[in-house]
Amino acid sequence: xxxxxxxxxxxxxxxxxxxxxxxxxxxxxxxxxxxxxxxxxxxxxxxxxxxxxxxxxxxxxxxxxxxxxxxxxxxxxxxxxxxxxxxxxxxxxxxxxxxxxxxxxxxxxxxxxxxxxxxxxxxxxxxxxxxxxxxxxxxxxxxxxxxxxxxxxxxxxxxxxxxxxxxxxxxxxxxxxxxxxxxxxxxxxxxxxxxxxxxxxxxxxxxxxxxxxxxxxxxxxxxxxxxxxxxxxxxxxxxxxxxxxxxxxxxxxxxxxxxxxxxxxxxxxxxxxxxxxxxxxxxxxxxxxxxxxxxxxxxxxxxxxxxxxxxxxxxxxxxxxxxxxxxxxxxxxxxxxxxxxxxxxxxxxxxxxxxxxxxxxxxxxxxxxxxxxxxxxxxxxxxxxxxxxxxxxxxxxxxxxxxxxxxxxxxxxxxxxxxxxxxxxxxxxxxxxxxxxxxxxxxxxxxxxxxxxxxxxxxxxxxxxxxxxxxxxxxxxxxxxxxxxxxxxxxxxxxxxxxxxxxxxxxxxxxxxxxxxxxxxxxxxxxxxxxxx
Amino acid sequence: xxxxxxxxxxxxxxxxxxxxxxxxxxxxxxxxxxxxxxxxxxxxxxxxxxxxxxxxxxxxxxxxxxxxxxxxxxxxxxxxxxxxxxxxxxxxxxxxxxxxxxxxxxxxxxxxxxxxxxxxxxxxxxxxxxxxxxxxxxxxxxxxxxxxxxxxxxxxxxxxxxxxxxxxxxxxxxxxxxxxxxxxxxxxxxxxxxx
Numbered sequence: 001x002x003x004x005x006x007x008x009x010x011x012x013x014x015x016x017x018x019x020x021x022x023x024x025x026x027x028x029x030x031x032x033x034x035x036x037x038x039x040x041x042x043x044x045x046x047x048x049x050x051x052x053x054x055x056x057x058x059x060x061x062x063x064x065x066x067x068x069x070x071x072x073x074x075x076x077x078x079x080x081x082x083x084x085x086x087x088x089x090x091x092x093x094x095x096x097x098x099x100x101x102x103x104x105x106x107x108x109x110x111x112x113x114x115x116x117x118x119x120x121x122x123x124x125x126x127x128x129x130x131x132x133x134x135x136x137x138x139x140x141x142x143x144x145x146x147x148x149x150x151x152x153x154x155x156x157x158x159x160x161x162x163x164x165x166x167x168x169x170x171x172x173x174x175x176x177x178x179x180x181x182x183x184x185x186x187x188x189x190x191x192x193x194x195x196x197x198x199x200x201x202x203x204x205x206x207x208x209x210x211x212x213x214x215x216x217x218x219x220x221x222x223x224x225x226x227x228x229x230x231x232x233x234x235x236x237x238x239x240x241x242x243x244x245x246x247x248x249x250x251x252x253x254x255x256x257x258x259x260x261x262x263x264x265x266x267x268x269x270x271x272x273x274x275x276x277x278x279x280x281x282x283x284x285x286x287x288x289x290x291x292x293x294x295x296x297x298x299x300x301x302x303x304x305x306x307x308x309x310x311x312x313x314x315x316x317x318x319x320x321x322x323x324x325x326x327x328x329x330x331x332x333x334x335x336x337x338x339x340x341x342x343x344x345x346x347x348x349x350x351x352x353x354x355x356x357x358x359x360x361x362x363x364x365x366x367x368x369x370x371x372x373x374x375x376x377x378x379x380x381x382x383x384x385x386x387x388x389x390x391x392x393x394x395x396x397x398x399x400x401x402x403x404x405x406x407x408x409x410x411x412x413x414x415x416x417x418x419x420x421x422x423x424x425x426x427x428x429x430x431x432x433x434x435x436x437x438x439x440x441x442x443x444x445x446x447x448x449x450x451x452x453x454x455x456x457x458x459x460x461x462x463x464x465x466x467x468x469x470x471x472x473x474x475x476x477x478x479x480x481x482x483x484x485x486x487x488x489x490x491x492x493x494x495x496x497x498x499x500x501x502x503x504x505x506x507x508x509x510x511x512x513x514x515x516x517x518x519x520x521x522x523x524x525x526x527x528x529x530x531x532x533x
Numbered sequence: 534x535x536x537x538x539x540x541x542x543x544x545x546x547x548x549x550x551x552x553x554x555x556x557x558x559x560x561x562x563x564x565x566x567x568x569x570x571x572x573x574x575x576x577x578x579x580x581x582x583x584x585x586x587x588x589x590x591x592x593x594x595x596x597x598x599x600x601x602x603x604x605x606x607x608x609x610x611x612x613x614x615x616x617x618x619x620x621x622x623x624x625x626x627x628x629x630x631x632x633x634x635x636x637x638x639x640x641x642x643x644x645x646x647x648x649x650x651x652x653x654x655x656x657x658x659x660x661x662x663x664x665x666x667x668x669x670x671x672x673x674x675x676x677x678x679x680x681x682x683x684x685x686x687x688x689x690x691x692x693x694x695x696x697x698x699x700x701x702x703x704x705x706x707x708x709x710x711x712x713x714x715x716x717x718x719x720x721x722x723x724x725x726x727x728x
Contacts, residue, residue, distance in 0.1 A: 006641065011698050016683060041643035045705065048650045052658035053571055053678040060563045061580050067558030068584050400621045478581070
């Protein structure tokens with residue numbers, strides 16, 4: 001027999017070799033001095049290790065003398081819960097409710113914000129289908145979390161049945177209805193006068209002209225869209241210029257460079273646009289909501305106007321209230337505003353003689369930046385800190401391994417910063433590009449959602465890293481929470497500083513985002529298990 | 534504490550007797566603390582973990598199978614807890630250092646090995662142990678402190694049984710290097726050429 005190797009000796013000494021091999025070792029060791037020496041040395045090492053580790057030369061710390069009776073008071077959880085509730089209330093009362101009130105003033109009178117935006121079709125009927133999808137994803141996520149939590153209780157058969165049941169459930173889901181006609185221009189598309197489409201019409205073309213009738217929604221991607229005929233549903237349009245000269249039975253929702261309405265819109269107009277022009281002949285039955293550079297409202301509007309503009313001119317009839325945040329506001333002599341006019345801007349409004357106003361314009365000078373002299377501002381900072389702490393707590397409890405890995409990744413400053421900056425800038429561009437294709441819209445929405453969550457989460461990981469730098473590395477949930485709380489407090493405190501705080505906030509976002517991406521990349525790349533002996 | 538006394542104490546603890554709980558704690562807390570002190574990187578971690586382990590023990594005492602040694606069950610709870618703590622924090626790092634596991638090992642010189650043992654106290658060995666990667670340190674502690682079988686170590690660390698021997702051997706090499714320093718490690722490894 002040749003000399004045996006160290007692994008064989010170890011397994012022999014630990015009683016892990018079968019009888020035959022063990023006998024071979026004994027026989028060889030009896031005749032080989034060199035192997036016998038190795039055997040004795042390793043045997044001695046085993047004894048030495050055992051004695052060193054089991055030596056009782058340490059006293060038990062004083063705090064461990066008494067037996068623990070129960071868990072410590074959950075003050076941390078109670079504080080976190082309180083701050084979380086406070087944070088949620090602040091966001092609700094400070095952001096959502098005022099916005100909802102503004103929107104309600106502008107004619108969006110559905111029950112609540114979510115219903116208004118997503119579920120009642122004020123933006124797009126397709127949200128209904130999207131909602132079902134989101135509900136399914138949410139339920140599936142909850143189910144996965146539940147399965148993960150109970151994984152130790154499952155035997156293989158149970159796990160198999162769960163997988164099979166999930167698969168059957170997925171197959172049993174009804175396919176989504178697809179009742180729309182899709183057209184691609186060559187390069188242009190024209191629906192001739194006298195022609196009628198009896199369903200929704202989705203068109204992507206260089207130029208689109210609708211002279212006929214669409215008995216449903218018109219959804220378009222185009223350089224130029226002109227509606228001379230009739231659309232009985234909504235017009236939802238992405239393009240360079242959108243012209244509505246005919247009749248729209250529903251809403252007009254546009255994301256374009258130039259919107260011109262010279263015809264009739266029976267419900268509402270919502271535009272995110274460079275320029276908006278409602279011609280003198282135009283009629284809008286409902287509300288007008290604008291986010292635009294420049295706008296002229298010269299036609300007749302039945303409801304309210306809510307506008308965020310560079311400059312706005314009103315020289316038409318408005319049946320409701322006007323709420324404007326704008327650089328300039330000019331009210332012409334032909335203007336006739338039934339309701340009140342509130343204007344938040346940088347310069348006083350100009351009102352021509354002859355203009356009819358339900359009440360004088362209420363002007364408020366727009367103040368840039370937060371009011372740092374107000375105690376409320378600092379109270380909000382504390383609540384925002386609480387909200388971010390609760391968010392971090394949720395990540396830590398749901399995915400502790402991932403949490404620690406991302407925090408560790410923060411140590412690699414250069415690659416994380418580079419990666420973070422790249423994705424910080426590239427993701428919105430990618431989302432916009434995805435919107436160009438119909439198929440890509442849900443992906444774009446999901447991308448933006450994940451992007452926003454990731455940006456918010458960035459502070460959690462960087463905060464924990466900062467906390468660890470100050471207090472040292474943490475093992476376990478409790479110490480990590482302490483470091484998280486400290487780090488977030490520091491970030492929040494620095495962000496209060498004008499200008500430098502904003503810069504610091506950007507660095508935190510880019511850095512944390514990069515660490516997040518680096519970790520996800522490491523999770524996704526293939527891992528190779530070490531070879532067995 | 535004799536086996537009969539232990540059975541009685543455990544029954545009383547299950548019945549909610551806080552005095553029995555205190556007795557059980559006083560009997561096993563020092564050993565548990567030492568286990569945690571060797572398995573975890575800092576003394577503070579070990580103190581926290583010892584408390585947490587005993588809270589778990591109290592909750593899970595109903596699942597203890599009296600036909601098995603109580604100490605073995607206790608170490609099982611403790612090792613799972615400590616490894617869970619370490620794993621949450623270090624799992625990616627362990628995977629990243631996976632290439633170390635596949636590096637060929639050099640045979641030690643028995644003479645050098647014996648000198649190393651003679652020159653280092655128990656305390657120095659434990660200091661060296663603290664410098665090891667989590668998995669290597671945990672493997673040595675489970676085997677040479679808790680006296681766990683290869684099957685139990687494999688189950689705790691989530692590795693194949695056949696890999697436990699490799700893990701222990703690598704851990705021993707890493708400990709030798711930690712104790713000897715880089716220069717001496719080279720000396721230990723130099724014996725490779727002679728075999």
